[in-house]
Amino acid sequence: MNGGAMFYGAAIALIIGGIMIAATKRNLIKIIIGLNIMETGVNLLLITTGYISGGTAPIMNKTWTKVVDPIPQALVLTAIVIGVAVTAMALSIVVRIYEKNNSLDIRKIKEMRW
Amino acid sequence: MVNPILIIAISLFGAFFIALISPFVKRTGKIIAFLTIGFDLYIGASLALKSLRTPVIAYTAGFKPPFSINLVVEPFSAVFLLIVLTIGFLISLYYLAHPGEEPEDKFFTLLILNLMGASGIIMTGDLFNLFVFFEITAISSYALVSIRKQKASLEGGIKYLIISSIGSSLFLVAIALLYGQTGTLNIADIAAKLPFINKSVALVAFLLILVAFFVESEIFPFNGWAPDAYQGAGEGISALLAGVISKAGLYALIRLTFTLLDLPLRSKLLIVFGIMTFLIAELSALKQKRVKRMLAYSSIGQMGLVVAIFGIGTIPALKAAIFQGVNHAVSKVALFLLVGMVIKNLGIYKLDDYKGLGRKNPLLGLLFSLAILNLLGFPLFAGFWSKLSILLSTGKQGLYLLLSLILTGAIVEVYYYVRFMKILYERNEEASHLEIHLLEAIPIIAMAAFIIIIGVNPGLITPLFEKASEAIFMKFSYINLVIGG
Numbered sequence: 079m080n081g082g083a084m085f086y087g088a089a090i091a092l093i094i095g096g097i098m099i100a101a102t103k104r105n106l107i108k109i110i111i112g113l114n115i116m117e118t119g120v121n122l123l124l125i126t127t128g129y130i131s132g133g134t135a136p137i138m139n140k141t142w143t144k145v146v147d148p149i150p151q152a153l154v155l156t157a158i159v160i161g162v163a164v165t166a167m168a169l170s171i172v173v174r175i176y177e178k179n180n181s182l183d184i185r186k187i188k189e190m191r192w
Numbered sequence: 193m194v195n196p197i198l199i200i201a202i203s204l205f206g207a208f209f210i211a212l213i214s215p216f217v218k219r220t221g222k223i224i225a226f227l228t229i230g231f232d233l234y235i236g237a238s239l240a241l242k243s244l245r246t247p248v249i250a251y252t253a254g255f256k257p258p259f260s261i262n263l264v265v266e267p268f269s270a271v272f273l274l275i276v277l278t279i280g281f282l283i284s285l286y287y288l289a290h291p292g293e294e295p296e297d298k299f300f301t302l303l304i305l306n307l308m309g310a311s312g313i314i315m316t317g318d319l320f321n322l323f324v325f326f327e328i329t330a331i332s333s334y335a336l337v338s339i340r341k342q343k344a345s346l347e348g349g350i351k352y353l354i355i356s357s358i359g360s361s362l363f364l365v366a367i368a369l370l371y372g373q374t375g376t377l378n379i380a381d382i383a384a385k386l387p388f389i390n391k392s393v394a395l396v397a398f399l400l401i402l403v404a405f406f407v408e409s410e411i412f413p414f415n416g417w418a419p420d421a422y423q424g425a426g427e428g429i430s431a432l433l434a435g436v437i438s439k440a441g442l443y444a445l446i447r448l449t450f451t452l453l454d455l456p457l458r459s460k461l462l463i464v465f466g467i468m469t470f471l472i473a474e475l476s477a478l479k480q481k482r483v484k485r486m487l488a489y490s491s492i493g494q495m496g497l498v499v500a501i502f503g504i505g506t507i508p509a510l511k512a513a514i515f516q517g518v519n520h521a522v523s524k525v526a527l528f529l530l531v532g533m534v535i536k537n538l539g540i541y542k543l544d545d546y547k548g549l550g551r552k553n554p555l556l557g558l559l560f561s562l563a564i565l566n567l568l569g570f571p572l573f574a575g576f577w578s579k580l581s582i583l584l585s586t587g588k589q590g591l592y593l594l595l596s597l598i599l600t601g602a603i604v605e606v607y608y609y610v611r612f613m614k615i616l617y618e619r620n621e622e623a624s625h626l627e628i629h630l631l632e633a634i635p636i637i638a639m640a641a642f643i644i645i646i647g648v649n650p651g652l653i654t655p656l657f658e659k660a661s662e663a664i665f666m667k668f669s670y671i672n673l674v675i676g677g
Contacts, residue, residue, distance in 0.1 A: 093365065097358060106350065113357055120364045127372035150371065153320055157364060160327045164357050167331055171338050171350045178343050187347060 085126040092119025106172045106182045110165060117161040124150045124157065194238050196250050196263040196315050199277075202231050203308035207301045214297035221300035222287050228304050229277070229284045236277040236311065240270035244659055247673055249317075262378070264317040264674060267659040271514060272314045272443040275521050279435035280307040282635035283428050286529050289631035290536065293339045293426045302339070306332040306432065310440035317674055319367050319377045322444060323360065326408070330356050333437050337425040348424030352417040359407035359414065366400035369393050380674035383451045383667060398453045402461060405448065408441025410492045411499055412469040419476075422488030427532025430484060434491045435525040439517065442495065446502055451667050462503025467597050469496025474604040482541050486608065487527055490567070493601065494520040500598075501582055504589055510661030511654070512581035518653075519566060519575045519643075526563040526639045530556065533633075537626045543612065548620025550613070556626055557616055559636050564609045566643045569602070574646035577654075 096116025100109045128147030136145040172182065179187050206228030210221045239248055247266035265273065284303065293299045309329030316322050334356075338349025367377070373389040374382050386394060407414040422430045449458050473493035480486035498520065501513035533556070534540065534549065550557025562573070569579030579602070586595045646653055663670070 093361070100354060100358060109354060113354065113361075116358065116361050120361050120368070123365060124368045124371075127368050149377070150368070153367075153371075156320070156324060160324070160331075163331055164327070164353070167334050168350065168353050168357075171334070171346055171353065174338070174341055175346045175350060178346065187343075 082126065082129070082131070085122065085129065089119045089123035089126060092116065092122060095119075104183050104185055106175065106184060109184075110168045110172065113168070114161070114165060117157070121154045121157055121161075124154050194235055194242065194248070196235075196239055196248060196265055197252070198235050199232050199311050199315070200308055202235070203228060203304050203311075206231075207304040207308070210297050210301045210304075219296065221297040222284070222292055225300040225304055226284045226288055229281050229307060232307065232311065233277040233281045236273045239265045240274050243267060243270045244656070249674065261321050262317040262674065263315040264670075265315055266670065266673060267656070267663040268447070268661075269314050269443065271518075271656060271660040272439060273311055275439055275518055276307065276310045276314060276436050279439075279521055279525050280310075280432070282525065282638065283431055283435075283529070285635045286431075286532075286632055287428055289629040290428065290532065293336075293429075299336070299339055302332045302336050303432070306336060307436065310436050313440040314443050317379055319370065319379055319382065321377075322379075323363055323367060326363070326444065327360060329437060329440060330360060330408070333429075333433070336429045336432065337421045339429075340424070340426060342424065344420070345424035345426075348417070348421035352421045355414065355417045356407055359404040362400045363404035366397040366404070369397040369400075373397075378675065379448070379451055380671040384671050384675060386452065394452075398449070401448050401452070402445070405441050405445035406465065409438050409445050409499065410441075410469070410495045411465050412472055412492075412496065415469065415473075415492055418492050419485055419488045422491065423482065423485045427484070427528050427535060430488070431525040431528035431532075434487075434528060435521040438491070438495055439521055442498065442517065445499070446664065450505075450664050451670060459503045459505050463500050463591075463594060466496045466498070466500025466503055467594060467601075469493065470500060470601045471496075471597060474601045478604055478608050481543055483531055483543055483546065483612075484528075484541065486543065486612070487524065487531065490605065490609075491520070491524050493605065494524070494567075497582070497598065497601070500594065501585070504585060504591065504594075505665075506585060506589060507658075507661050507665050508581065508588065509585040510665060511657045512578060512585045514657045514660055515578035515654070516575075516582060518657075519578045522639045522642060523563045523567040523575065526559065526636045527567075529632075529636050530560055530563070533628065534626065538624055543615060546612070546615050547618050548616075548623030549626070550616030551619065552623040553626045553628070555628060555633065559633070559640055560616055561613055562640045562643055563636075564613055566647075568606050568609055572647050574643045574650065576647065577650040 093116050096112045096119055099112030099115060103109050103112060128150035130144055130146050133144045133146040136148045176182055206224055210224050213220060242248055243265045244267055250263045252261045306329055309325045309332060312325030313322060313329060316325060334349050334353045337352055338346050370382055371377060373393055374385040376382055403414060410418045422433055470493045473489045473496060477486050477489035480489060498513050498517045501509050550560060566573040566575040569575040583595065586598065
């Protein structure tokens with residue numbers, strides 16, 4: 079089984095699934111969950127670009143032979159932090175929307191016209 | 193030596209200094225914001241001046257590019273840096289006399305961070321760093337848009353957040369693809385290695401980048417968030433969206449597409465999507481009843497026009513596009529700030545409520561008319577020269593269909609703006625008198641002065657645009673500049 083192709087496939091499936099959820103669901107919380115699924119997919123894709131099957135962590139010692147690329151991991155760490163910030167921001171806006179409208183359904187929020 | 197990193201460092205310091213002292217000393221946010229952004233502008237302006245002779249590159253971590261994150265200020269980014277910081281400075285000046293949104297200290301922290309992110313987008317030479325600054329700008333603008341906690345602002349904020357975070361995730365996918373192919377994150381280095389990578393992967397990456405920055409620069413069909421965000425946000429923030437956030441998105445769009453994308457495809461995509469945005473937005477502006485929403489659609493339309501002209505890609509066209517971008521930023525920011533003054537005094541939102549306001553308040557009417565006439569390209573204003581050069585550069589390339597579409601859109605634009613001016617100057621005994629605070633009016637008067645001075649003598653500023661368009665046109669000089677030296 080080719081590990082690389084599997085990881086790419088899973089990442090792309092997560093990204094597309096996340097976007098589909100964000101685009102089709104009517105509940106704001108579900109939309110945000112969709113965004114999070116998409117972010118997970120993107121992070122997996124980033125990690126996969128630097129992954130070598132059987133590679134170890136890039137820490138310098140005598141025994142290492144095959145190491146994975148450390149840069150995507152650093153990028154993903156940053157991306158995770160940003161993702162958490164966006165989610166927190168989104169949820170805090172959603173709390174306010176719920177206070178105003180008593181509903182999380184985007185159809186019920188009258189001024190929501192795309 | 194002036195170091196571009198200073199802009200980021202000072203902004204971060206200023207932003208968190210407000211948060212630090214706000215529990216002890218109330219209401220200092222606007223002053224600290226003004227000083228911080230003023231200092232940023234000083235650094236930015238001296239960098240821009242310097243970059244016209246020799247471009248400035250700053251490395252971090254002691255390695256030369258492509259092995260470290262670098263900040264590049266060359267003429268093209270210098271022009272955008274100047275636009276963003278000047279507009280930001282004028283907005284902070286406006287807020288000295290205008291009440292900020294509550295909670296005020298947090299509002300000004302966010303304002304500084306937003307400008308920091310926008311200048312970072314413009315200066316950085318690293319793709320992932322661009323993503324980080326992009327997110328800083330985006331997250332702070334979601335908060336700035338929805339800070340009013342009214343229905344409309346919350347709605348604008350959440351829409352902006354959903355669409356923009358999908359866009360930025362797609363940008364991250366593009367980064368992953370490009371990094372996987374080239375093994376580098378430096379924009380110039382990627383551009384240099386581009387001819388040797390898998391063509392279809394590169395194409396997918398470009399399309400994703402295009403979508404991501406179309407969202408931020410308000411290009412159809414990715415601009416569903418924009419009218420609501422403009423309408424819901426405070427007036428100063430609408431001005432920020434028009435003059436800073438969308439301009440930073442535009443810079444990133446042009447920088448990445450011009451450095452990374454092949455010419456024929458790029459032109460087609462930018463022209464088609466740009467002109468579509470222009471026409472649709474102008475037609476939507478026509479039927480708006482609320483002033484801010486009308487201005488929002490006009491803003492979207494102008495961004496579309498600028499992107500379409502950038503798409504033509506010849507040096508005169510690039511020059512025209514930059515000039516039009518500057519004019520749009522100046523006019524639209526002035527208009528939003530004026531609307532903010534009206535709303536603060538009278539609390540009116542509808543177009544019809546403006547009846548007779550200009551006749552009763554001569555200064556207000558004059559400033560409104562100047563900004564509008566500049567946007568329409570009335571002769572002897574700065575906007576005339578940019579509209580003229582747009583028409584000339586389009587005609588020169590033989591793009592007559594594009595030319596006629598631009599003219600159609602422009603006529604629609606003239607129609608609804610002239611209607612607005614007519615309402616302003618209609619006879620109405622009941623029109624109220626406005627208390628105009630001088631400090632509030634200074635930034636708008638400064639912009640009006642700019643419009644007139646450039647209108648009389650465009651030669652004062654066109655050499656700058658000339659250099660900028662040459663800098664973006666020659667992509668190899670950018671590559672050489674960053675990784676060759």
